[in-house]
Amino acid sequence: MRAMANGRLTKGERTREALVAAAIDRFARSSYQRVALGDIARDAGVSPTAVYRYFEDKLALFVAAVDSDAEALVEFARARLDLGDGVPSLADLLDLMSEGLADAVIDHPLVSRVLAGDPTMPPRQVLPDELLSIHELPEFASLTLEQRAVLSREEVASIVESGLRFEAVLMAGFSMEIFRNDDLTDPEVVYSLHEIGEETRHSRLFSRLLAQLQPTARNPLSRWRWVAAKIIPRILRRRATLDVLVLGGEEIPDLLQRKAAEHPDTDPFLREVNRYHRGEEARHLAYARAVLPSRLAEPGRVDRFLVRHVVPRIIHMMFDTLVHPGVYATVGLPTFDTWKRANKTPSRVALRHEATRPIVASLIAAGAMPEGRLPKPWRELAGVDASGARN
Ligand SMILES: [Fe+2]
Ligand SMILES: [Fe+2]
Numbered sequence: 300m301r302a303m304a305n306g307r308l309t310k311g312e313r314t315r316e317a318l319v320a321a322a323i324d325r326f327a328r329s330s331y332q333r334v335a336l337g338d339i340a341r342d343a344g345v346s347p348t349a350v351y352r353y354f355e356d357k358l359a360l361f362v363a364a365v366d367s368d369a370e371a372l373v374e375f376a377r378a379r380l381d382l383g384d385g386v387p388s389l390a391d392l393l394d395l396m397s398e399g400l401a402d403a404v405i406d407h408p409l410v411s412r413v414l415a416g417d418p419t420m421p422p423r424q425v426l427p428d429e430l431l432s433i434h435e436l437p438e439f440a441s442l443t444l445e446q447r448a449v450l451s452r453e454e455v456a457s458i459v460e461s462g463l464r465f466e467a468v469l470m471a472g473f474s475m476e477i478f479r480n481d482d483l484t485d486p487e488v489v490y491s492l493h494e495i496g497e498e499t500r501h502s503r504l505f506s507r508l509l510a511q512l513q514p515t516a517r518n519p520l521s522r523w524r525w526v527a528a529k530i531i532p533r534i535l536r537r538r539a540t541l542d543v544l545v546l547g548g549e550e551i552p553d554l555l556q557r558k559a560a561e562h563p564d565t566d567p568f569l570r571e572v573n574r575y576h577r578g579e580e581a582r583h584l585a586y587a588r589a590v591l592p593s594r595l596a597e598p599g600r601v602d603r604f605l606v607r608h609v610v611p612r613i614i615h616m617m618f619d620t621l622v623h624p625g626v627y628a629t630v631g632l633p634t635f636d637t638w639k640r641a642n643k644t645p646s647r648v649a650l651r652h653e654a655t656r657p658i659v660a661s662l663i664a665a666g667a668m669p670e671g672r673l674p675k676p677w678r679e680l681a682g683v684d685a686s687g688a689r690n
Contacts, residue, residue: 315353317343322364327409330419331361358421358444365423368410369567375406422448425455425512427564432622435644438632446630453626455569456514458555461621463505465548466498472535472545490586497579508572516625519634539598539667540605542591546658547614549584551621553577554654592665606667611676614658618651652682656689663687 308316321342325334336357337347354360413420424447431447431454433439442450473491480488534541559565560573598606624638641647659681662668668677671686682690 311353314343314345314349318345318350318353318360319363319367322360323368323409326361326364326420327368327412331357331421332419336360361421362423365410365413368407372407372410421445422452423566424448424451424564425566425569426451426559427562429646430558430562430565432641432647433627433632433637433644435646436637436640438637442630450626450630452512453514453516453629454622456509456512457516457518457623457626458552458621459505459508459512460514460518461617462552463502463509465617466502466505468531468535469545469548470495470498471531472541475535494583494586497583501576501579504572504576508569516623516629518623518625520620520623520625537602537605539595539602540610542587542594543606543610543658543662543667544613546584546587546591546661547610547617547655549580549587550657551614551618551654553580553584554650555621556580588661591661591667595662595665595667598667606662607674608676611674611680614655615651615676615680618654648682651680652689655681656683659683659687 318339321339322334325339325342334357336350339360340347340350350360354363413423422445424444428434428439428447431439431450433450473495477483477488477491482488534544556573556577560570560577562570565573595606619638619642622638622641624634627637627641628634659668659673659677662677663673668674668687673683673685673687678684684690
């Protein structure tokens with residue numbers, strides 16, 4: 300089925316389009332469960348069995364309908380924002396949402412329902428298999444497509460929640476620095492205010508994303524949050540320690556977001572969120588890397604000990620808990636057992652090494668490590684030898 304040279308559609312393409320249009324209409328009006336493939340076929344003027352020539356099953360037709368409606372919405376945004384052939388960025392779409400979404404909601408009820416996280420819509424897989432934490436474990440093969448969709452949403456929600464909490468701590472750190480500074484015209488103060496401004500925008504976006512994903516997993520580690528709440532204010536006072544942790548909190552998501560944004564099977568909305576966030580974070584990351592040498596120039600004894608021996612363990616824990624154990628219960632798997640094994644799979648370990656190696660490189664470049672004697676927790680975290688070279 301190929302479009303003819305003159306731009307007209309083949310008969311098969313016309314039938315497919317009619318099916319997609321009928322599906323948008325039906326799915327926009329009732330819940331996914333209530334819509335029958337036979338009704339869509341009748342609306343499109345084809346026999347119920349003919350549908351299977353174009354779509355594998357109801358879910359495949361639903362996905363095609365949502366994609367088509369979403370494409371139309373992007374088209375609308377492009378025209379409204381006067382972008383010519385340019386693709387609207389997420390920032391453009393957010394602008395549009397704050398002014399003209401009312402028309403779009405009326406014209407695209409299906410995509411609006413999906414974006415609003417309507418529970419009567421089937422869950423879509425938002426991350427491809429290979430980016431899911433357990434794809435190398437044997438039990439992954441026996442998960443149904445629907446379970447993979449649930450797992451992908453729960454994993455993304457868990458990561459987004461970690462991101463939002465991390466940004467909250469980061470903003471607290473910046474706020475304290477502003478408060479302690481005698482000179483409020485200091486460029487560092489101005490930079491801090493700028494970064495806080497960006498992080499509040501990210502966090503609002505993350506909060507909206509969480510509302511759409513509607514995760515149901517209970518995080519069994521959340522009962523330890525009060526311990527973290529006691530320790531964090533102490534860390535905020537330790538400048539060098541905080542800066543290395545911040546670098547960890549920037550490098551790890553940077554890699555995860557790049558992988559998700561580059562993969563063709565990532566959900567388009569999620570991909571845009573990743574692209575947008577990574578673009579703004581690139582500046583923060585560059586700043587964190589640039590200031591590290593001066594911050595680590597003369598650390599006190601406590602700070603030096605923390606940076607060498609404790610921070611790598613905290614970063615390791617941050618990485619391992621990005622996807623928390625409770626996520627696995629949503630697809631009927633044991634929590635802690637699956638979580639421990641998932642974090643030991645070769646691809647997960649390789650991901651951790653790849654994400655944390657730049658931190659080691661920055662620390663060595665800043666002269667913060669004894670030459671040729673990189674402490675063991677750093678070697679384990681990043682999979683490097685005593686000189687910082689890859690194992
Ligand atoms: Fe951010
Ligand atoms: Fe940031």
